[in-house]
Amino acid sequence: MKSHPLFTFLYPFMVFLSVLSSSNAGDSLSSGQSISDGETLVSSGQSFELGFFSPGNSRNRFLGIWYKITPETVVWVANRNNPLADSNGTLTISNDEALVLLNQSKSVIWSSNSSGTLRNPVAQLLDSGNLVLRENSSLSSDEYSWQSFDYPSDTLLAGMNMGWNLATGLERYLSSWKSADDPSPGDYMFRLNRQGLPQWEMLLTDSVIKYRTGPWNGVQFSGASVEPSPVSKPTLIYNASEIYFTYEPPSKGVITRVTLNQSGLLQRLVYMNRSATWDIMYSTPNDLCDNYAKCGSNGFCRINKAPICNCLQGYTPKSLEEWDVLNWSSGWLLETFRVKLPDLIDFWLDKNMSLDECKAECLRNCSCVAYANSDVRGGGIGCLMWFGDLIDIREFHGVDYDQNIFIRLPASELDAIQGPNKKKRLIIIGIPPILGLFILAVAIWIICRRRRLKGRGWRSGKDNFDLPLYDFATIAAATDNFSSRNMIGQGGFGPSTRGKEIIEIMITQGNLSVDQEVAVKRLSKNSGQGLEEFMNEVILIAKLQHRNLVGLVGCCTEREERILIYEYMPNGSLDHFIFDQDKSFSLTWKIRFDIVMGIARGLLYLHQDSKLQIIHRDLKASNILLDANLNPKISDFGLARIFTGDEKEAKTSRVVGTCGYMSPEYLFNGNFSVKSDIFGFGVLLLEIISSKMNRGFCHPNHHHNLLGHAWLLWTQGRAFEILDESLYDSAIKSQVERCIHVGLLCVQKFPADRPAMSTVASMLGSEGTVLPQPKQPGFFTETSLENYNSTSNGEDYHTNSAVSITMPAGR
Ligand SMILES: *[C@@H]1O[C@H](CO)[C@@H](O)[C@H](O)[C@H]1NC(C)=O
Ligand SMILES: *[C@@H]1O[C@H](CO)[C@@H](O)[C@H](O)[C@H]1NC(C)=O
Ligand SMILES: *[C@@H]1O[C@H](CO)[C@@H](O)[C@H](O)[C@H]1NC(C)=O
Ligand SMILES: *[C@@H]1O[C@H](CO)[C@@H](O)[C@H](O)[C@H]1NC(C)=O
Ligand SMILES: *[C@@H]1O[C@H](CO)[C@@H](O)[C@H](O)[C@H]1NC(C)=O
Ligand SMILES: *[C@@H]1O[C@H](CO)[C@@H](O)[C@H](O)[C@H]1NC(C)=O
Ligand SMILES: *[C@@H]1O[C@H](CO)[C@@H](O)[C@H](O)[C@H]1NC(C)=O
Ligand SMILES: *[C@@H]1O[C@H](CO)[C@@H](O)[C@H](O)[C@H]1NC(C)=O
Ligand SMILES: *[C@@H]1O[C@H](CO)[C@@H](O)[C@H](O)[C@H]1NC(C)=O
Ligand SMILES: *[C@@H]1O[C@H](CO)[C@@H](O)[C@H](O)[C@H]1NC(C)=O
Numbered sequence: 001m002k003s004h005p006l007f008t009f010l011y012p013f014m015v016f017l018s019v020l021s022s023s024n025a026g027d028s029l030s031s032g033q034s035i036s037d038g039e040t041l042v043s044s045g046q047s048f049e050l051g052f053f054s055p056g057n058s059r060n061r062f063l064g065i066w067y068k069i070t071p072e073t074v075v076w077v078a079n080r081n082n083p084l085a086d087s088n089g090t091l092t093i094s095n096d097e098a099l100v101l102l103n104q105s106k107s108v109i110w111s112s113n114s115s116g117t118l119r120n121p122v123a124q125l126l127d128s129g130n131l132v133l134r135e136n137s138s139l140s141s142d143e144y145s146w147q148s149f150d151y152p153s154d155t156l157l158a159g160m161n162m163g164w165n166l167a168t169g170l171e172r173y174l175s176s177w178k179s180a181d182d183p184s185p186g187d188y189m190f191r192l193n194r195q196g197l198p199q200w201e202m203l204l205t206d207s208v209i210k211y212r213t214g215p216w217n218g219v220q221f222s223g224a225s226v227e228p229s230p231v232s233k234p235t236l237i238y239n240a241s242e243i244y245f246t247y248e249p250p251s252k253g254v255i256t257r258v259t260l261n262q263s264g265l266l267q268r269l270v271y272m273n274r275s276a277t278w279d280i281m282y283s284t285p286n287d288l289c290d291n292y293a294k295c296g297s298n299g300f301c302r303i304n305k306a307p308i309c310n311c312l313q314g315y316t317p318k319s320l321e322e323w324d325v326l327n328w329s330s331g332w333l334l335e336t337f338r339v340k341l342p343d344l345i346d347f348w349l350d351k352n353m354s355l356d357e358c359k360a361e362c363l364r365n366c367s368c369v370a371y372a373n374s375d376v377r378g379g380g381i382g383c384l385m386w387f388g389d390l391i392d393i394r395e396f397h398g399v400d401y402d403q404n405i406f407i408r409l410p411a412s413e414l415d416a417i418q419g420p421n422k423k424k425r426l427i428i429i430g431i432p433p434i435l436g437l438f439i440l441a442v443a444i445w446i447i448c449r450r451r452r453l454k455g456r457g458w459r460s461g462k463d464n465f466d467l468p469l470y471d472f473a474t475i476a477a478a479t480d481n482f483s484s485r486n487m488i489g490q491g492g493f494g495p496s497t498r499g500k501e502i503i504e505i506m507i508t509q510g511n512l513s514v515d516q517e518v519a520v521k522r523l524s525k526n527s528g529q530g531l532e533e534f535m536n537e538v539i540l541i542a543k544l545q546h547r548n549l550v551g552l553v554g555c556c557t558e559r560e561e562r563i564l565i566y567e568y569m570p571n572g573s574l575d576h577f578i579f580d581q582d583k584s585f586s587l588t589w590k591i592r593f594d595i596v597m598g599i600a601r602g603l604l605y606l607h608q609d610s611k612l613q614i615i616h617r618d619l620k621a622s623n624i625l626l627d628a629n630l631n632p633k634i635s636d637f638g639l640a641r642i643f644t645g646d647e648k649e650a651k652t653s654r655v656v657g658t659c660g661y662m663s664p665e666y667l668f669n670g671n672f673s674v675k676s677d678i679f680g681f682g683v684l685l686l687e688i689i690s691s692k693m694n695r696g697f698c699h700p701n702h703h704h705n706l707l708g709h710a711w712l713l714w715t716q717g718r719a720f721e722i723l724d725e726s727l728y729d730s731a732i733k734s735q736v737e738r739c740i741h742v743g744l745l746c747v748q749k750f751p752a753d754r755p756a757m758s759t760v761a762s763m764l765g766s767e768g769t770v771l772p773q774p775k776q777p778g779f780f781t782e783t784s785l786e787n788y789n790s791t792s793n794g795e796d797y798h799t800n801s802a803v804s805i806t807m808p809a810g811r
Contacts, residue, residue, distance in 0.1 A: 028124040042068060063079055064183075097121045162246065190202050211291065256269065348385045575621035579621070579692075584724065608756075615672060678756070714744055749780070
């Protein structure tokens, strides 16, 4: 036997097990054999173990399967509803070829559901965690007469098919444990609803919907932001015989599962070997808008707005008198973008219709209130129509498509929106009930109709979106006429340069009809930025919707003003924390790691997941803002550059950025690509770990910057020493080392050596992956860096302060 390090670790266990389970040391049980309490089956790859256990403080015994790791984590329970009171249970294969669990008096406590046609049955625990019953002669085949994967408990493992086998009627769903001591089915279920288009629903006590993912639209569930994640690739199989969801096993060494916890949270967890803990990668429901029908009927939930419940298109209330003067007689269709489709309660589906046919059909039928494509692939196909109230709509931005829905409005609304308001008086008498419902539905939007909706400047190509426009007077009033008392920063381009001057002012409880604190960014009139450029920037930012990007609340273009209104980040920017000795220790290692992961997710979205590929170009600690919960949000897209289609790299003669964060190829040659952002991210990562600035870093023994310092320590095997001393207590050594490693990979001199953001995110997120050795970082040998540092004098460095934002030409 090869002397593998793992072997020395496992050896004592193997002895221990073989003593206990003299008859069944292996992974299978054949007819006539049995296992009793204390004996176990272990899968061939040592991943899972089957045996008897007592959960939590309970004394009851259950037959279950658990991960063979510390802590033992149970993933499946056989006799959930029927515990054994003592340790005298046995598992065996009965005469009628089923797996049975017997108590001391040989009564059947639990039994598998088998057909009884096996001649030589064998039960085997597979390395996937699946307990299967099959013919001995066909040990290598996938034909099982029974498998535990068909009867999941609260845990979804790679390879499980969650959903329906339409041929046999078998449904596989998750149900939470009742408590940590009791694995019997608890309050929550997570099951696939196959009405119309398949969608997942989380149900409370079997009937009340708590959360749903939204219907499958050909690419993903239309409102589930959680998958795909770096550790799982989901698939939906959807044909006449089966509808199920499954995900591929993660890369080797990564241990991950999805569990429905007892408080009704569906969580993906990743096992951290060194600390022997499970880290939560995400939890669903994830925000308030995920709660089912949070905004009631016909409400539209937007997490970045305050209040979060809006009527569709962000309309603000219209006067009540106008209710009854509306012309309801014909429909107008309002297109609303980026949504999780409403729940399929009263609907109609044709998968073969085009959008135009769908529209015609909807307009023909007076109870149709909305329609959408049922499949967004290939430009969209299929027709989904809704009747009655629209329930549980939220703003949602898909991975690389937008799901749009067309909502019917009365004709008079078209006038109000499109042109001078020719009021039409029509008194509606004797409304039929169904029409009444419809009117009520639409009326709710109408009440909330935005007062003004102007702006052809708001369209770019076919990408349409909405963003509230505010009066200058409203903003001036809310900011106390841009009073310096409210000033929270003077951003980006100082008055000394010819560039745009930005004044950031904080408003508390402004008159903006929202109870939300916002930050107002007013660009000076001589900024040199035309309306079009400004609009481009606004369009760019408004299109970006991500938890880790600062959200745009509105804007104002009146009187040649250029004002952007952002959500206000009460904790300011990251640099104020990490580079400040007094505040630095308040960011513990865990918080810092979460910040790093947040920035990575935000950047991943910019680079890959949003519809446009965006290079930020000015990633730095002062552009990372922290919300009230210290969640990081990337801000300041003033320098961002959108890359079209297959463009991979661009060159600029105007090098604009911040010294210390710019990559060598960008600083010296003006070449930039996503890899320049990776460089900036690497610098930021090392700064977060060390609480020291790259620029202005100073060490008694050498003249290198922070990157050089980290590299020198790395080559001496002492990389851990760059960690800020105040974090020694809270730090998890393996995580810190991984972060330093990833940081050094990101700041490598040659762009091609640096990993892509998706790789960075998965390297940070899982301990399983083996990381390549970093090469020398950029600027390690260039002495010219010193010159750049001194000439720029610690100020932002730019050769030309003009802002370049380029929109892809309308296609
Ligand atoms: C399968 O059958 C063969 C021969 O009948 C036997 O030697 C072997 O032990 C059986 N395997 C299991 C797992 O029972
Ligand atoms: C049954 O289990 C209990 C402990 O749970 C043990 O004390 C008792 O001796 C067992 N009975 C037999 C017959 O093994
Ligand atoms: C075994 O189970 C049967 C049926 O549940 C029950 O009546 C019997 O008392 C149990 N025997 C023991 C020893 O627990
Ligand atoms: C076995 O399957 C049948 C239908 O195939 C189902 O009605 C029955 O409840 C199942 N029994 C168990 C114990 O799963
Ligand atoms: C449905 O899909 C499954 C998995 O791809 C496949 O095995 C099965 O044959 C399909 N059934 C039909 C009717 O297409
Ligand atoms: C479910 O998960 C959440 C988030 O990790 C945790 O706060 C909560 O305590 C968990 N609930 C139970 C019952 O374990
Ligand atoms: C209501 O709208 C329809 C279609 O736009 C129009 O034909 C009709 O004249 C309008 N009714 C009134 C009273 O304005
Ligand atoms: C779908 O529509 C196309 C043309 O519109 C037609 O040729 C095809 O037969 C239709 N398929 C079904 C299943 O109705
Ligand atoms: C509207 O469509 C629904 C579903 O197809 C149908 O039941 C209803 O009769 C239609 N109503 C009219 C007026 O066409
Ligand atoms: C983590 O532990 C599991 C189980 O012991 C092992 O299979 C895996 O290879 C380990 N991964 C790393 C990176 O050590």
